[in-house]
Amino acid sequence: MEDSLVQRTASAYAYPLLIKNLLFSPLVNNPEQQIVYRDRIRYDYRTLRQRIGQLAHALRRLGVKPGDTVAVMDWDSHRYLECFFAVPMIGAVLHTVNIRLSPEQILYTIDHAEDDVLLVNEEFLPVLEQIKGRIDTVKKYVLLSDSGNMPQTTLEIDAEYEALLDRCPAEYEFPDFDENTRATTFYTTGTTGMPKGVYFSHRQLVLHSLGTLSAMATPQTQGRLHQGDVYMPITPMFHVHAWGFPYIATMLGIKQVYPGRYAPDTLLELIAREKVSFSHCVPTIMHMLLAHPGIDGVDLSGWKVIIGGAAMSKALCKAALGRGIDIFSGYGMSETCPVLTLAHLSPEMLEGDEDAQAEIRCRTGRPLPLVEVLLVDEKMSPVPAGEGSGGEIVVRSPWLTQGYLKDVKNSETLWHGGYLHTGDVACADERGYLKITDRIKDVIKTGGEWISSLELEDIIARHPAVAEVAVIGMPDEKWGERPLALVVARPGQSAALDEEAIRTHVQGYVDKGVVSRWSVPDRVRFVEAIDKTSVGKINKVALRDKYL
The missing domain is CATH 3.40.50.12780 (ANL, N-terminal domain)
Structure with a gap:
């Protein structure tokens, strides 16, 4: 088929899809609407735009150029929102540092992303002090402080955020550039090895x-x-x-x-x-x-x-x-x-x-x-829709x-x-609603049957004395794997829970035909807490390592 490309008039504006363009409508329609930070800061969208301009000037004065990387270590704040815009709008890359990683992992992500400037909340200074001297790329540090005071630290701080903004004008002419320019980078914790960097463009x-x-x-x-x-x-x-x-x-x-x-x-x-x-x-x-x-x-x-x-x-x-x-x-x-x-x-x-x-x-x-979603088998062949059919979610x-x-x-x-693989197994009903049944690596294979750890967790969580539950597959010489249920009791309910109570509860769903008899766990362990990842997900890799 012959292409019929649109002819552009020489004076026509191509309007690249840039983050700066998301700011137009609120400034026109709701300029007096508020941005609130806890009980400390409250300002309107006009002020937000002014502060974004001030931050852009401040970053340029710190030496940030298009293509450089600016890292942020902060709690959720108005400052972070300003960085979401100002950093990519000057053509730099925003690295949102996962503050819940270990110091060694944070060091790895800072160096791997090649951060040039790092904006750090005073609460995270001790983390940086642990890895100081091994950070190879960062040239300037900016302090983020609710009080505005300079804390005691061995880290060489170049400026305090608010003082930096106060010295800069509000008007900034943000340039146009290619919409496919990288805007953000952050790191996702995988099941093995160091975190992996993912990145997204303005477009x-x-x-x-x-x-x-x-x-x-x-x-x-x-x-x-x-x-x-x-x-x-x-x-x-x-x-x-x-x-x-x-x-x-x-x-x-x-x-x-x-x-x-x-x-x-x-x-x-x-x-x-x-x-x-x-x-x-x-x-x-x-x-x-x-x-x-x-x-x-x-x-x-x-x-x-x-x-x-x-x-x-x-x-x-x-x-x-x-x-x-x-x-x-x-x-x-x-x-x-x-x-x-x-x-x-x-x-x-x-x-x-x-x-x-x-x-x-x-x-x-x-x-x-x-969003195009397919459910596929190991050979990338589509699986039929239906509650009993499952396949990996792949997307475009x-x-x-x-x-x-x-x-x-x-x-x-x-x-x-040619499709992005999620690693999640799901089925789809006749209305197109997906239902994830498990992660590929978390499906429990026992006695020729596949047990969904998520489904079993949901059933156990319905017990009135259960606060939280995680189910993992444990090696079994006879059956290959068997489910281990890790259960946190509700406060004051420990006396109402024992292994037999949990098994009886699951057996009730077996009797109703909801799950197979293989789902009744052989072992139930009562714990005070369940290991989580840095973003609050149940960390089944850690749980398998701990209880293997």
């Missing part, structure tokens, strides 16, 4: 913002994000740009609330005081909030929350629904920018009872616009990372066959 971040917003804004009633909402992330800004929602919230021009370090009393206070209506978090955070004694004093009805990062159990979903929370699942991964699917409910589904709703809300959901979308930074081998594995 990808703009398209992800538009695609996610189109999916969030179109439901008839449930789970909508609109200009009347108040947004507060409870997913770290260092992790996949807080799932991309700060960009979306800014583009919409809605009120934004940044909580700093996550503490349940602070989060609940901000939700109540600032009338937060939209958030996202991992199941661990929602568990923490629902278990906090102060929750009875907060009206959570109307609070919309996307749960991602790990499967949401029906028990957690129903507990949240009981508080009036509009809770539902979203799905993605670090490599996908991240949002791929959302579990919105149609008006007819909302007429169902709590159990029927929970079934849908806990599913992986349906793909966003511009304009906002997927194009590889791992400086890692050709793993990049090719990620994109084998």
